[in-house]
Amino acid sequence: SQQGEEDPQALSIQEGENATMNCSYKTSINNLQWYRQNSGRGLVHLILIRSNEREKHSGRLRVTLDTSKKSSSLLITASRAADTASYFCATGEYYGNNRLAFGKGNQVVVIP
């Protein structure tokens, strides 16, 4: 099954800075979702963007989707120490079984 591939893998930033993560995928998708995971905990859904959408906002989060390039980006503005976590993109496949396949993840550390 396909998986999103995030880039970069690890990011360390100062509090107040913006954090940007990218995700690429290989096949047609129904939607793309971003999740956050604090160390050793469950995943928390952040935002979902459908294949016919190009940009979506939720609070300090901004997600873009470029289906022609099969890529997405997640921007966290004005980062806080509490944003320290792993961030995963996940793609819902359009054809075949509708699995939600997770990418490798980005470790983000926000330094107070």
Add this chain to the structure above:
Amino acid sequence: DTEVTQTPKHLVMGMTNKKSLKCEQHMGHRAMYWYKQKAKKPPELMFVYSYEKLSINESVPSRFSPECPNSSLLNLHLHALQPEDSALYLCASSQGGLAGNTGELFFGEGSRLTVL
């Protein structure tokens, strides 16, 4: 109630033991999932139940046996596991059908399994 509850939080078992992981949700969701996650890796899909029927089995070894007694409960029965099965096991649910088509997954906090 927007929670998915998993028990136990931690489990240590020997390779000859039989144990079960349990998951419960009361959000009226009709799809439930088991994922396995190793350290610093993404979650890997194991099983999906849709409307209480097993709809996806990602070629998981038979020492893992899922069960969905009703729409709110999901179990994962464990027998004769190997040390490499040690991982965080995550349960999730989604509103209807499969998440790729219907929206977000709600995850529990996971059960940390150690196989000795």
